[in-house]
Amino acid sequence: MMPRRAQAITSARQNLNTQVSTMPEIFRAARVAPMTPGWPLLEDAAVVVQDQMILDVGPYGHLRRTHAGPVRDLGSLTLAPAVFNSHTHLEMTHMLGKTTTGQGFVAWVESLLANNAYGVDEPLVRTELTRLESRGCAFVADISTRNAPLLAGILASSGLGFVSFQEAIGSSPPDDPQTLLHQVDAVDQTGQSGHAGQAGQGACAVAGHALYSTGAQLMRAAKDVARAKGLPFSLHLAEHAEEDAILLTGQSPFLDLLRSRGILDGYSAPGMRPVPLAQSLGLLDEATLCVHCVTVTDEDIALIAASRASVCLCPRSNEHIGVGQAPLRELLDAGVNVCLGTDGLCSNADLDPFAELAWLGQRNPGLLTLCQGLALITANPARFFGPLVPGAKRLGSLAPGQAARFSVVPQAVLDVFSGADSD
Numbered sequence: 555m556m557p558r559r560a561q562a563i564t565s566a567r568q569n570l571n572t573q574v575s576t577m578p579e580i581f582r583a584a585r586v587a588p589m590t591p592g593w594p595l596l597e598d599a600a601v602v603v604q605d606q607m608i609l610d611v612g613p614y615g616h617l618r619r620t621h622a623g624p625v626r627d628l629g630s631l632t633l634a635p636a637v638f639n640s641h642t643h644l645e646m647t648h649m650l651g652k653t654t655t656g657q658g659f660v661a662w663v664e665s666l667l668a669n670n671a672y673g674v675d676e677p678l679v680r681t682e683l684t685r686l687e688s689r690g691c692a693f694v695a696d697i698s699t700r701n702a703p704l705l706a707g708i709l710a711s712s713g714l715g716f717v718s719f720q721e722a723i724g725s726s727p728p729d730d731p732q733t734l735l736h737q738v739d740a741v742d743q744t745g746q747s748g749h750a751g752q753a754g755q756g757a758c759a760v761a762g763h764a765l766y767s768t769g770a771q772l773m774r775a776a777k778d779v780a781r782a783k784g785l786p787f788s789l790h791l792a793e794h795a796e797e798d799a800i801l802l803t804g805q806s807p808f809l810d811l812l813r814s815r816g817i818l819d820g821y822s823a824p825g826m827r828p829v830p831l832a833q834s835l836g837l838l839d840e841a842t843l844c845v846h847c848v849t850v851t852d853e854d855i856a857l858i859a860a861s862r863a864s865v866c867l868c869p870r871s872n873e874h875i876g877v878g879q880a881p882l883r884e885l886l887d888a889g890v891n892v893c894l895g896t897d898g899l900c901s902n903a904d905l906d907p908f909a910e911l912a913w914l915g916q917r918n919p920g921l922l923t924l925c926q927g928l929a930l931i932t933a934n935p936a937r938f939f940g941p942l943v944p945g946a947k948r949l950g951s952l953a954p955g956q957a958a959r960f961s962v963v964p965q966a967v968l969d970v971f972s973g974a975d976s977d
């Protein structure tokens with residue numbers, strides 16, 4: 555049976571995210587994290603909501619005097635904007651528990667290939683999306699290698715904002731590069747209907763897999779298509795030492811594995827590290843999300859920062875596979891816009907951004923305050939996806955005019971960041 559406090563939190567989330575009243579309502583909570591620049595964590599605060607939009611945010615005592623409407627007191631909860639999962643692979647949701655842990659990338663890929671990794675379990679994906687929404691997630695960035703139209707359709711019928719990336723893998727681009735982009739009737743790519751940030755709003759986009767598995771020509775063609783359409787682009791970048799070795803020398807057990815399967819037969823190493831290579835191909839700009847960035851050097855980080863590309867860390871996936879951890883402090887110090895994703899259930903225990911944040915906080919004690927941590931799953935991804943995807947435009951902060959989509963910060967996250975300075 556669900557504990558009473560968990561029941562209260564679940565019911566608070568449902569009330570917050572499904573209310574449809576036409577008169578203002580005042581949601582009061584012990585703490586509110588607005589996640590807007592210059593706003594600290596507010597104690598005894600409130601959010602005024604009308605027609606699924608935020609009218610006002612501030613101290614409860616002030617808002618009670620300046621706004622009419624019923625008060626819903628959420629008690630001791632900490633209210634934050636609904637959160638983003640900036641990188642996952644829903645098509646591999648059924649792979650939970652079926653891959654190796656901590657044995658490195660080659661062993662992990664072998665365990666992936668030994669299973670039916672691309673056989674989407676549709677009901678399971680829908681269950682995971684429902685679970686995500688119940689935990690206060692409002693946006694998912696999904697990568698799909700073989701099933702992008704199917705996954706885009708599922709996402710469009712969920713209550714989530716999303717981007718559905720179709721992953722380009724191989725050596726050369728198709729005759730018509732536009733076919734790199736999947737089209738799904740259910741997806742409103744114009745953002746013209748309904749409120750931004752509401753159910754099913756998203757975009758179909760294109761991603762590259764990685765610099766060794768997506769050839770330079772194909773990678774460039776994919777980025778060109780994304781750029782021409784004003785869409786976000788994404789690639790796995792600097793995830794593991796095998797990637798560095800393949801690009802620098804062409805000598806790697808992973809390359810041997812791929813060749814044994816008839817992949818990358820004619821591969822010749824460009825002789826560059828991943829980040830400088832990505833930059834030389836014109837892949838890095840403010841519309842590109844670089845996923846992982848585990849093996850980056852200081853010079854690589856400076857290149858990423860100068861390009862204004864964003865970075866998505868997937869720390870539990872890196873731990874699961876056994877490839878090391880990205881230099882979080884250095885990325886933040888360089889001013890890089892850092893987001894957080896879970897990767898797929900092929901390399902993680904769940905898809906919950908809060909669980910990812912709790913793990914990252916535990917791994918980096920004292921590095922981040924609660925608001926700095928929350929930024930990785932709210933304001934930072936909103937900064938990246940907001941200008942590019944309709945479903946992300948009014949998410950990521952609690953401020954007048956934003957969508958009234960909330961999360962309740964779980965106790966596990968509060969516990970991890972309780973030792974840090976209050977914001």
Ligand SMILES: [Zn+2]
Nearest residue numbers: 643790897898
């Ligand atoms: Zn991934």
